[in-house]
Amino acid sequence: MSNTDATARDRRAQEAATYERYWEEMPCYLSVHDRDFRIIDGNRRFREDFGESIGELCYKVYKGRDEVCPDCPVEATFADGLSHPSEQLLTTRAGAEVPVMVHTTPIRDEKGEVVAVMEMHTDIGEVKRLQALLQRSQERLGQLFEEVPCFITVQGPDRVIQHANRKFRETFGNPVGENCFKMYKHREEQCLVCPMQQTFDSGEAREHEEILFTKDGQKLNALCTTAPLRNADGEVEAVIEMCIDITQIRELQSQLASIGLLVGSISHGIKGLLTGLDGGIYMVNSGFAKAKPERVEKGWEMVQRNVERIRSMVLDILYYAKDRELTVEDVDLTAIVADFREGLEKKASDADTDLHIDIAADCGVFPGDAQAIRAMLLNLLENSLDACRMDSDQEHHAIRFAIRREAPWMVVEVEDDGIGMDRETREKLFSLFFSSKGIKGTGLGLFISNKIIDKHGGTIEVDSEPGRGTQFLVRLPLQAKPSIKPETEGA
Amino acid sequence: MSGDARRVLVVDDDPDIVDYLASFLEDEGFEVRTAGRCSKALEMMDEVRPHAVLIDALLPGKSGLDLLVTLRKNNEWADVPIVVITGNDRLLEDDCQSYLGAHQGVRGPDGVLGKPVDRETLLNVLGTLLTS
Numbered sequence: 001m002s003n004t005d006a007t008a009r010d011r012r013a014q015e016a017a018t019y020e021r022y023w024e025e026m027p028c029y030l031s032v033h034d035r036d037f038r039i040i041d042g043n044r045r046f047r048e049d050f051g052e053s054i055g056e057l058c059y060k061v062y063k064g065r066d067e068v069c070p071d072c073p074v075e076a077t078f079a080d081g082l083s084h085p086s087e088q089l090l091t092t093r094a095g096a097e098v099p100v101m102v103h104t105t106p107i108r109d110e111k112g113e114v115v116a117v118m119e120m121h122t123d124i125g126e127v128k129r130l131q132a133l134l135q136r137s138q139e140r141l142g143q144l145f146e147e148v149p150c151f152i153t154v155q156g157p158d159r160v161i162q163h164a165n166r167k168f169r170e171t172f173g174n175p176v177g178e179n180c181f182k183m184y185k186h187r188e189e190q191c192l193v194c195p196m197q198q199t200f201d202s203g204e205a206r207e208h209e210e211i212l213f214t215k216d217g218q219k220l221n222a223l224c225t226t227a228p229l230r231n232a233d234g235e236v237e238a239v240i241e242m243c244i245d246i247t248q249i250r251e252l253q254s255q256l257a258s259i260g261l262l263v264g265s266i267s268h269g270i271k272g273l274l275t276g277l278d279g280g281i282y283m284v285n286s287g288f289a290k291a292k293p294e295r296v297e298k299g300w301e302m303v304q305r306n307v308e309r310i311r312s313m314v315l316d317i318l319y320y321a322k323d324r325e326l327t328v329e330d331v332d333l334t335a336i337v338a339d340f341r342e343g344l345e346k347k348a349s350d351a352d353t354d355l356h357i358d359i360a361a362d363c364g365v366f367p368g369d370a371q372a373i374r375a376m377l378l379n380l381l382e383n384s385l386d387a388c389r390m391d392s393d394q395e396h397h398a399i400r401f402a403i404r405r406e407a408p409w410m411v412v413e414v415e416d417d418g419i420g421m422d423r424e425t426r427e428k429l430f431s432l433f434f435s436s437k438g439i440k441g442t443g444l445g446l447f448i449s450n451k452i453i454d455k456h457g458g459t460i461e462v463d464s465e466p467g468r469g470t471q472f473l474v475r476l477p478l479q480a481k482p483s484i485k486p487e488t489e490g491a
Numbered sequence: 492m493s494g495d496a497r498r499v500l501v502v503d504d505d506p507d508i509v510d511y512l513a514s515f516l517e518d519e520g521f522e523v524r525t526a527g528r529c530s531k532a533l534e535m536m537d538e539v540r541p542h543a544v545l546i547d548a549l550l551p552g553k554s555g556l557d558l559l560v561t562l563r564k565n566n567e568w569a570d571v572p573i574v575v576i577t578g579n580d581r582l583l584e585d586d587c588q589s590y591l592g593a594h595q596g597v598r599g600p601d602g603v604l605g606k607p608v609d610r611e612t613l614l615n616v617l618g619t620l621l622t623s
Contacts, residue, residue, distance in 0.1 A: 392527025
């Protein structure tokens with residue numbers, strides 16, 4: 001044997017030892033199988049978990065089976081000489097289940113015949129665990145998206161809704177393929193200010209308040225936030241929009257604002273009434289002191305008038321505060337008017353105003369709330385008296401008050417030739433807390449009158465010009481409005 | 492019109508207030524004329540030639556502040572002292588600022604009195620304005 005041969009042998013032996021070490025230390029299960037599925041070799045990891053099972057059947061060793069696995073990759077590699085990857089679940093000798101990724105590779109002899117197949121099993125337990133975790137968190141996220149108690153949609157650049165959560169679908173309907181502006185606002189075209197578009201353009205979140213309409217046409221106040229959804233390259237791919245229903249908050253706010261306005265309006269009104277009372281008392285006192293009986297009389301009238309105003313203001317406030325339901329009965333307007341006629345005529349003559357009352361004999365009765373109707377009539381008439389008193393352009397005034405039956409309505413007309421109203425006053429006439437009487441009004445009277453008429457299913461029209469006077473035309477239905485029901489016994 | 496008495500024009504839409512203020516000021520030696528609305532007050536200016544004008548801030552039609560601006564912009568009446576009476580001091584302050592803000596160079600009211608009017612204060616204000 002030459003030195004060269006010896007050196008080559010040594011080198012091969014060294015290489016073999018190195019590969020042997022690699023084989024042994026590979027951090028996976030390596031095994032070699034013959035055509036009969038017997039394991040003819042295995043590395044250290046294999047032996048550790050599956051014992052010294054050389055010569056045993058692989059399906060027995062790996063899976064505890066008594067026959068060849070239906071999807072055996074070894075068999076496939078023997079058949080076509082190719083590598084076959086597959087996922088398998090092995091059971092170690094200690095009984096632990098190990099999910100693995102299996103790769104087979106053919107081992108050929110000098111003639112190229114496949115004489116054995118090597119299997120490499122990589123433990124994919126961690127991957128499997130992460131996969132399961134990912135799936136769980138995806139499910140959790142999906143559940144969160146579905147169950148969040150606000151409306152959530154995801155829109156693409158075409159403004160078509162791609163996803164919507166359960167609350168959205170329940171409230172606005174199925175949005176698949178629909179535009180957000182259609183679903184949220186029943187619009188046919190994009191909103192003028194589109195926060196979603198702004199988020200697409202700027203890539204920044206936007207917050208805005210919107211009025212939305214549900215599938216049933218109900219109005220909702222909503223606080224909406226849009227945020228960009230970016231792809232891997234950081235480009236805004238879609239926008240997520242989250243809307244929170246704040247209708248109740250807004251309603252509460254407006255009630256609070258109303259209360260604030262009411263308090264301001266009342267204190268404003270009281271100051272005016274105090275001025276009137278203060279003036280009346282001065283007139284009475286100074287009238288006595290200076291022996292001017294006409295001044296005493298005037299002063300006493302002022303006191304009476306202002307006490308009356310306080311009374312009617314308190315009644316208005318109580319009516320507003322209670323917002324009570326109607327108590328429906330047969331209303332006899334002739335009787336109601338007869339009841340307040342005398343007091344009203346006195347007031348009219350004090351204001352140098354003729355009062356013409358014209359009640360048709362056949363006007364009969366109609367269903368309504370007598371107390372509310374009486375308050376409404378007095379309010380209109382007292383407004384007319386005020387309008388006459390405030391008109392200093394003429395000394396003498398007239399009010400015409402007529403009631404007649406014009407099926408299907410009971411018609412009430414109150415017409416004066418007082419100060420009249422400009423357009424702005426006419427338009428704001430029935431608004432809460434609007435008063436044209438300056439310091440003397442609370443802005444409740446006509447608001448409440450209008451509400452009473454509306455509750456009866458009636459209408460009120462106003463015709464007025466500054467300097468010409470005002471005409472109110474009230475129509476009340478002779479048939480009860482379906483929503484108002486007669487009082488039941490005991491109620 | 493007599494020459495000696497101090498003439499005051501009271502502009503208020505409430506006849507009660509007008510009667511009351513007129514009675515009081517007459518008792519105090521003023522000569523008083525009254526108007527229920529701005530247009531009437533403007534018509535009366537030439538005839539009455541008042542030494543001071545008392546205006547209710549809230550009047551039907553044009554507001555008391557409109558009347559103030561109209562008088563201030565009229566050379567003949569620009570210097571006549573004007574006292575505004577209001578039931579809402581805060582409102583008047585705000586209104587005055589925003590309203591007069593739109594009328595550059597217009598002098599605001601020379602006095603502002605809240606309702607109910609304190610008679611002594613009214614006399615003091617008028618006294619100061621009419622002697623200065």
